[in-house]
Amino acid sequence: MVRPVVVGLDGSRESLAAADWAAREALRRGLPLRLVHAYEGLPPDVSELPELEAPRYWAGRILRAALDRLNEQYPQVYLSGEQIARPAAEALVSAGDGAELLVLGSRAFSGFGGFMAGSVALATVAHVRRPVVLVRAERTAADEHVPxxxxxxxxxxxxxxxxxxxxxxxxxxxxxxxxxxxxxxxxxxxxxxxxxxxxxxxxxxxxxxxxxxxxxxxxxxxxxxxxxxxxxxxxxxxxxxxxxxxxxxxxxxxxxxxxxxxxxxxxxxxxxxxxxxxxxxxxxxxxxxxxxxxxx
CATH class of the missing domain: 3.40.50.620 (HUPs)
Structure with a gap:
């Protein structure tokens, strides 16, 4: 079975940098890339109230925007995306266990913000059974090379x-x-x-x-x-x-x-x-x- 490279998205600059790094790593390894966005909304069969659809709508926008950008920048990579209506750490651990490696955006120790910072990143790394790579927002493709x-x-x-x-x-x-x-x-x-x-x-x-x-x-x-x-x-x-x-x-x-x-x-x-x-x-x-x- 071919394990994909999996990247977690939350719409932050860190997670977008992680998606770029993951796409390059998928190219290096000749593997598909799977994008995952977790949100704690209700599943589609629970309610049709518009106000309860908002989390799924914004999750879909984050995922579609990332897929469009990566498709344009890395056309050689086979991409797929999935929205998961589960708590972020739980969803990422599940997705990461089936991956060749899991890639997450990471903030510095004093940073605040999206779900890739703090407790979710720590919980994911602590429990996933596959390698996890953490990527900062400022990292670019050129930064992987010597000056x-x-x-x-x-x-x-x-x-x-x-x-x-x-x-x-x-x-x-x-x-x-x-x-x-x-x-x-x-x-x-x-x-x-x-x-x-x-x-x-x-x-x-x-x-x-x-x-x-x-x-x-x-x-x-x-x-x-x-x-x-x-x-x-x-x-x-x-x-x-x-x-x-x-x-x-x-x-x-x-x-x-x-x-x-x-x-x-x-x-x-x-x-x-x-x-x-x-x-x-x-x-x-x-x-x-x-x-x-x-x-x-």
Whole structure:
């Protein structure tokens, strides 16, 4: 079965930027694109009162406008759209579970507005069983590429690197697979980042233990990445081991990235919006698109 790329719409600038990114990703992957707009209106067989039809009418306008724009800009992509009369997070989780990946618009931590911000995005990411990509409003197609010689955005230049954060103590194939595939689709370099904390021991033993721990961390990362280098020999890979807090180090590493990939431990049956501290920080503070990949 062919899984589509699915994008959630709410009419905001963020969700429109997400739809553009999703269309480009569907092109890269050779997949259809499905647009979903959720609204908490009544189903058509409940009432014919005009005032109760308003949510469905505005949902239809948002969906039709997006379909028309994407059809014009990306004629090679097979598009479909659907209005879903269910709460937004519930509808997006259901749609995302049947997708190759789900794409949502995302505001910064202090932002306010449409349903893609705040609790709905958090609830969706926390419960969907497929990768979710969050896209900011200001991201354009040119921003996926390195600047030209004059420092200007240009789609003619190579793609920016893909960055993935990993924990060698908890290897997760799904996260590395997504990162390597994304780098392959873009012919982009891949940077694999692992952070660690040095042991705290008194005296000269502290320095020796820290050096040994760093060497062990580098060896563990090399061993983790080696089979993926063999599966994807065309990908230019760099391995980075940093001392520090994972969220801070990933924020630094992703400053010039085209895509950041992080994992989220799947918690079947859990309620709430817990996504883990690193994924949570990346959702709110990274400017480039962020892919959050669930893993066991």
């Amino acid at each position: 030209d010689a004059g420092g200007r955005p240009s789609e003619r230049e190579p793609y920016r690197e893909v960055v993935v954060g990993v924990d060698t103590a908890h290897p997760c194939e799904e996260v590395l697979r997504f990162a390597f595939e994304s780098a392959t689709l873009r012919t982009a370099p891949l940077r694999v980042v692992h952070t660690w904390q040095p042991p705290r021991l008194p005296g000269p033993a502290d320095v020796q233990a820290a050096d040994a721990a760093r060497t062990e961390a580098e060896q563990a990362l090399t061993a983790l990445v080696r089979p993926w280098r063999e599966k994807f020999p065309a990908v230019q890979v760099s391995e980075v081991v940093r001392i520090g807090h994972p969220a801070q180090e990933l924020l630094h590493a992703a400053a010039d990235a085209g895509l950041l990939v992080v994992g989220r431990k799947a918690r079947p049956g859990r309620f709430g919006t817990h996504t883990g501290p690193v994924a949570h920080a990346m959702m709110h503070h990274v400017r480039c698109p962020v892919a959050i990949v669930p893993h066991e």
